[in-house]
Amino acid sequence: MSIKGKAYIAGIYEHPTRHAPDKSTAQLHAEVAKGALEDAGLTSADVDGYFCAGDAPGGAWPMVDYLGLKVRHIDSTETGGCSYIIHIGHAAQAIAAGKCSIALVTLAGKPRTSVMAPRAAGAEADFEAAYGATTHNAYGMCAMRHMHDYGTTSEQLAWIKVAASHHAQYNPHAMLKDVVTVEDVVNSPLISDPLHRMDCCVVTDGGGALIVTTPEIAKSLKKPLVRLIGHGEAMKGPRGGKDLDLTYSAGVWSGPRAFEEAGVTPQDMKYASIYDSFTITVLMQLEDLGFCKKGDGGKFVSDGNLISGVGKLPFNTDGGGLCSNHPVNRGGMTKIIEAVRQLRGEAHPKVQVPNCDLALVHGTGGLLGVRHAASTAVLERV
Amino acid sequence: MTEAKKYPAPQGNPETQPFWDAAKEGKFLIKRCMACGEAHYFPRSICPFCFSDKTVWEESPGEGEIYTFSLMRKSASGPYAIGYVKLKEGPAVQTNFVDCDLHALKIGQKVKVVFKPTDGAPLPFFTPV
Secondary structure, X not given: OOOOOOEEEEEEXXXXXXXXXXXXXXXXXXXXXXXXXXXXXXXXXXXXXXXXXXXXXXXXXXXXXXXXXXXXXXXXXXXXXXHHHHHHHHHHHHHHOOOOOEEEEEEEEOOOOOOOOOOOXXXXXXXXXXXXXOHHHHHHHHHHHHHHHHOOOHHHHHHHHHHHHHHHOOOOOOOOOOOOOHHHHHOOOEEEOOEEHHHEOOOEOEEEEEEEEOHHHHHHOOOOOEEEEEEEEEEXXXXXXXXXXXXXXXXXXXXXXXXXXXXXXXXXXXXXXXXXXXXXXHHHHHHHHOOXXXXXXXXXXXXXXXXXXXXXXXXXXXXXXXXXXXXXXXXXHHHHHXXXXXXXXXXXXXXXXXXXXXXXXEEEEEOOOOXXXXXXXXXXXX | OOOOOOOOOOOOOOOOHHHHHHHOOOOEEEEEEOOXXXXXXXXXXXXXXXXXXXXXXXXXXXXXXXXXXXXXXXXXXXXXXXXXXXXXXXXXXXXXXXXXXXXXXXXXXXXXXXXXXXXXXXXXXXXXX
16 A cells, blocks of 8 residues: 555645735635635635644644534644654645545744744653753754764854855745845854854744545646655654654655655656755755765765755755744745746756656654654655 | 843643743753663653653763754844753753853763743753853
8 A cells, every 4th residue: 555646736835925014824725725825726625625734723623613524534643844744744644544635834923023822842841841942952962963973064054054045036025035145144143053144044934735536637737737745754863862863854864755655766867856954954954864874974065066056955945944933933834835836847947957757855843852753755756 | 241041931731840840940841761771852741762750860960072063143132052962871952051151062062051041931952061
């Protein structure tokens, strides 16, 4: 039993806003849902499955009611920023099982306008909350140990931001459109050692949505056909503190599962959307997914190897979270959307990968240095 | 003189109360599984490695070395360094490094537990030896 080819991504929409003090969060969810349905050529009455994560105000039931949906399948799996990559796998499972035929996935929120509520505490709270783990220092701890074990440098990490900025210059909606240099990145202020300000993603209001559907329905619509052929998910945490190793992520498990299901290898990928909450996130995930050996990530990302038209692995051609958009501090949705644009041939001409027929989407949710989830999806243009 | 940083009091629960009771006496406890022999942290009643319920409290000298750290340059309460210590017994412990030059921290540095007061039970931190 496999989900290979059982579901197609027929609609995508990324909200153009990066700052939305004049809108409600539920309204943003509705706007991206409307955008994705219009992109697919469908209406809200066609939707029979709904997927959302922790950013949906009140969870699935108020959202389904607010949007006026009538659904027979609901999934509110919450794994932080990679929730939406998990959602497309779960949507494919539901579609393959006949539980729904047109699934809507939404993400939206306003962290730039107002501070987000903290995540509910787990069993670890008394033993961790006082130590002030944030995204910055949790990823900083990973980078610090990666540098110690493998000799990775700040200059190598900087190349990831440089590549993202080369792509963002062509995206009219990108929050940061200026091309930057390695020197710009390493000379930006240290936020949490060894990560500099330019190693960090943007904070943006906004959102995005997807329509996942059956092969038959997708073929009846007008958009180029993009299907899911492999999917994996995994979680990693300190697990009682035994053999703690912060130099790898749960991508070492989710990646191989997705590639095996798809019957392809990392080297077959023409394009990759790689979660970029921080530069170190990208570097570790590239290693974990098998684009290079563990410890060689620094060399792999250097000298423009991630720049479309320049390097071997074009990544995040919309400018990614590092330069364009990281709505609700959750980058998974925009990673899927840019991969679909590439497969459809709808990316900006300056960054469009020629004959892009196979693309990877990979994301992380939670805190890489504490406990996190990962999800990998392989998408194919039919 | 800067005011001492105020840390939140642990809430405690039936599973972890012995840890906080010991902390009040300056003792640092870990848990060990009598079935598989592995030590773990933070404490659970069921072993996370073999799922046995034969876990017992064990006093640790709280000695180990820095596995990794990150110095947060700015926060509402000033700079602070979060990190993990690998205890001599094996388990890694998330903590902050205190009572030291935060700019001189190094991976592999030897550290020891030190308790800091809260409005409830004291919390374990680590400081270079």
